[in-house]
Every structure is written in C-alpha cells, then in structure tokens.
Amino acid sequence: MVALFSMMMLGVGLCVSDLHKSIDITWGNGRAQMLNNGQVLTVSLDAASGSGFRSKDHYLFGHFQIQLKLVSGNSAGTVTSFYLQSEGSTWDEIDFEFLGNLTGKPYILHTNVITQGKGSREQQFYLWFDPTADFHTYSILWNPLCIILYVDGIPIREFKNYGSRNVPFPLKQAMRMYGSLWDAEDWATRGGLVKTNWSAAPFTASFRNFIANACVQSIPSAASSCTHPHSNNNNNSDNEKTWITQRLKRYEVDKLNWVHRNFMVYNYCSDLKRFPHGLPPECTVK
Numbered sequence: 001m002v003a004l005f006s007m008m009m010l011g012v013g014l015c016v017s018d019l020h021k022s023i024d025i026t027w028g029n030g031r032a033q034m035l036n037n038g039q040v041l042t043v044s045l046d047a048a049s050g051s052g053f054r055s056k057d058h059y060l061f062g063h064f065q066i067q068l069k070l071v072s073g074n075s076a077g078t079v080t081s082f083y084l085q086s087e088g089s090t091w092d093e094i095d096f097e098f099l100g101n102l103t104g105k106p107y108i109l110h111t112n113v114i115t116q117g118k119g120s121r122e123q124q125f126y127l128w129f130d131p132t133a134d135f136h137t138y139s140i141l142w143n144p145l146c147i148i149l150y151v152d153g154i155p156i157r158e159f160k161n162y163g164s165r166n167v168p169f170p171l172k173q174a175m176r177m178y179g180s181l182w183d184a185e186d187w188a189t190r191g192g193l194v195k196t197n198w199s200a201a202p203f204t205a206s207f208r209n210f211i212a213n214a215c216v217q218s219i220p221s222a223a224s225s226c227t228h229p230h231s232n233n234n235n236n237s238d239n240e241k242t243w244i245t246q247r248l249k250r251y252e253v254d255k256l257n258w259v260h261r262n263f264m265v266y267n268y269c270s271d272l273k274r275f276p277h278g279l280p281p282e283c284t285v286k
C-alpha cells in the first residue's frame with residue numbers, strides 16, 4: 001500500500017506540465033480549451049471556425065516536444081498542426097501538419113521547412129501506428145547545426161545547415177511554438193478529392209506535455225547567441241544543454257532510413273517534374 005502510494009505521487013509530480021504557464025489560446029472563440037488544470041489542451045473545429053494556441057515565449061533554438069492525440073473517426077479535410085514560426089515577411093517555419101482521412105484510412109504527416117519566407121520543401125509520411133488511438137510524442141530539434149523532426153523519438157526528417165547562401169538556415173529569427181486545428185478540404189485529403197463531412201463536427205484533437213528545452217528570447221527580432229539554455233520542464237536532468245550541439249547519431253540514421261523506406265509518401269527532393277530546372281540545392285549537396 002505504501003509503495004503503491006509513493007509510486008502514484010511520483011507519477012503525478014513528474015508528469016504534470018501546466019500548459020497555462022507556457023501557452024496562450026489565441027483564436028477560435030472558445031473552441032480551444034485547457035482542461036484538468038492545464039494538463040490537456042483541446043482544439044476543435046466546426047463549420048464556422050477552427051482554433052489554436054501559441055507559446056508565450058519566443059525561442060532561438062531548442063528541443064520542442066508535445067504529445068498529441070489526433071481527431072478520430074472521419075477526419076477528412078481537417079489539419080491538425082504543431083509548428084515553430086517567426087514573424088515578418090521573411091519568416092522561418094518548421095511544420096508538422098497532420099492531414100485527416102476517412103474513418104480507417106491513414107493520416108498523412110506533412111512536414112515543411114520554410115527559411116526566409118521560402119518553403120516548397122515538403123516531405124510526407126504515413127505513421128506506423130494509429131495516431132487517433134492514443135497520445136504520441138512529436139518533437140522538433142532546432143539548433144545551429146540542424147533541424148530534426150522526431151516521432152516517438154524516431155527521426156523522420158533532417159534538414160542540415162550547410163553554411164551556404166543557397167540554402168538559408170534559420171539562425172537569427174526567434175520562433176514561437178504554435179498548435180491548431182483547421183479545415184483544408186481543398187487539399188488535405190487525397191489532394192482535395194475527399195471533402196470534410198460536417199455532420200461529424202465538431203472535430204477535436206488533444207495536446208499535452210509541451211516541453212521546451214530551449215533558449216528563450218525576450219526581444220524576438222534581436223539576433224543573439226544561445227548562452228542561457230532554459231527548460232520549462234521540471235525534470236531538469238533532461239538533456240538541458242546537449243540539444244544545442246546534437247546531430248543525428250549513427251544509429252539514428254538507420255532509423256531515419258527505415259522510416260523513409262517504409263513510410264515516406266512524398267519527398268520534394270525526388271520530384272523532378274516539379275523542379276524541371278534542377279532540384280533545390282539542399283537535395284543534391286553531399
């Protein structure tokens with residue numbers, strides 16, 4: 001009995017991350033809500049509007065993690081997103097977008113990296129589990145060397161800093177973390193062939209456990225070096241500084257290749273039709 005009690009206390013102490021502290025709901029007129037003392041944030045979508053939120057802080061580099069349970073049942077036409085974005089017309093952005101589907105049909109995880117306002121770097125994946133059945137962990141590592149996207153700790157995409165003018169890398173603009181649920185029936189599901197069925201609305205997705213091991217920047221437009229890494233996580237032993245120099249490890253390359261071989265749906269780097277005058281430079285750098 002005593003042992004059980006102390007284990008439960010431990011569980012509560014370590015798992016709670018109060019989203020009120022790190023996140024503001026920014027749109028949707030009541031359709032996004034924080035529940036259970038900020039342990040869970042739900043976003044919903046109906047025919048009138050979607051909803052969304054963003055982090056209070058701006059970050060210049062970090063490892064950002066969130067757990068997400070997607071819209072279940074018929075989610076065709078809906079897009080649930082988790083992304084980092086800076087401000088202005090030459091913004092940087094790193095995207096996870098989950099494209100819904102008819103009941104029983106697979107979601108697509110759509111990713112993009114936009115640097116100085118230029119994107120067109122889409123890679124898409126099926127997932128190796130049902131993302132609507134339970135929470136899974138999605139994370140973005142962003143440091144001066146690389147950007148790596150992870151699903152349950154498995155790297156699915158890497159975008160390196162080649163230190164080249166032709167391939168700009170986000171180095172100077174602080175970004176906020178955003179999340180949302182919105183309608184994109186004109187392109188999301190089978191390229192727009194399957195529309196949203198509003199009789200299933202409202203659609204709802206849930207977020208929890210946002211962890212940012214990151215450099216918080218008070219003036220978002222000011223370039224600065226990351227000298228004071230910070231964590232909103234109670235568990236401060238958790239990689240507090242190592243993310244700033246982290247790269248894809250050798251054993252992770254095998255995992256990334258496994259994902260690409262088995263689950264990749266689209267890769268802009270192999271779309272010769274779209275880039276008849278040559279693939280983007282980062283696709284051909286060795």
Ligand SMILES: *[C@@H]1O[C@H](CO)[C@@H](O)[C@H](O)[C@H]1NC(C)=O
Pocket residue numbers: 099100101102105106107108188189190191
């Ligand atoms: C939806 O399911 C179809 C198969 O019916 C599949 O071709 C498609 O890639 C799936 N995902 C999306 C987002 O369209």
Ligand SMILES: *[C@@H]1O[C@H](CO)[C@@H](O)[C@H](O)[C@H]1NC(C)=O
Pocket residue numbers: 197198199200
């Ligand atoms: C939308 O969903 C309703 C209820 O589930 C169903 O009866 C209807 O046929 C669906 N409409 C379309 C266009 O699939």
Ligand SMILES: *[C@@H]1O[C@H](CO)[C@@H](O)[C@H](O)[C@H]1NC(C)=O
Pocket residue numbers: 014015235237238239
């Ligand atoms: C705390 O961080 C350490 C080091 O990364 C990790 O091994 C441990 O599982 C974490 N504990 C919790 C409860 O997240």
